[in-house]
Amino acid sequence: xxxxxxxxxxxxxxxxxxxxxxxxxxxxxxxxxxxxxxxxxxxxxxxxxxxxxxxxxxxxxxxxxxxxxxxxxxxxxxxxxxxxxxxxxxxxxxxxxxxxxxxxxxxxxxxxxxxxxxxxxxxxxxxxxxxxxxxxxxxxxxxxxxxxxxxxxxxxxxxxxxxxxxxxxxxxxxxxxxxxxxxxxxxxxxxxxxxxxxxxxxxxxxxxxx
Numbered sequence: 001x002x003x004x005x006x007x008x009x010x011x012x013x014x015x016x017x018x019x020x021x022x023x024x025x026x027x028x029x030x031x032x033x034x035x036x037x038x039x040x041x042x043x044x045x046x047x048x049x050x051x052x053x054x055x056x057x058x059x060x061x062x063x064x065x066x067x068x069x070x071x072x073x074x075x076x077x078x079x080x081x082x083x084x085x086x087x088x089x090x091x092x093x094x095x096x097x098x099x100x101x102x103x104x105x106x107x108x109x110x111x112x113x114x115x116x117x118x119x120x121x122x123x124x125x126x127x128x129x130x131x132x133x134x135x136x137x138x139x140x141x142x143x144x145x146x147x148x149x150x151x152x153x154x155x156x157x158x159x160x161x162x163x164x165x166x167x168x169x170x171x172x173x174x175x176x177x178x179x180x181x182x183x184x185x186x187x188x189x190x191x192x193x194x195x196x197x198x199x200x201x202x203x204x205x206x207x208x209x210x
């Protein structure tokens with residue numbers, strides 16, 4: 001862009017200094033200026049497209065979308081939204097399969113404002129994992145990975161532990177944006193974890209920070 005502006009400046013100076021020349025030269029200079037102006041406009045449009053944030057990810061057909069203020073997220077229409085839970089900013093539960101189903105698979109989102117000093121994604125996820133290791137004596141880390149998508153970097157962990165007499169499994173995703181950390185959590189019993197993992201991943205994929 002600076003190169004184009006420099007060219008425009010040089011041409012403008014040339015047109016001014018040649019004001020006494022033939023009309024055809026003035027017309028040629030005007031056409032050149034218009035062409036350069038059009039090129040500059042196209043360059044600015046291309047730059048705006050490159051720097052514009054990506055749009056929210058599309059939700060699967062038939063899903064509900066929840067606007068939670070700082071973010072949006074979608075979930076299957078047959079999952080139950082928990083609007084009364086004040087510990088999370090978003091929580092949905094799967095339907096109980098039968099009378100013997102004692103645990104509802106669920107996905108929730110929480111966030112927190114980070115300290116003024118810059119906290120990296122790696123630092124935050126490792127600190128969170130450390131807290132989990134302290135909370136569960138039988139904490140068993142199954143997977144940990146850092147990935148990148150259209151919305152930036154994120155990390156996730158998968159772990160098993162016994163909680164309140166139940167063998168549970170979790171998948172958590174961590175993201176940081178504008179000094180705020182977001183944690184998405186999928187919870188299930190260990191024997192049902194894989195059955196609902198695809199749906200949980202689809203819910204995670206619709207998460208969008210505004």
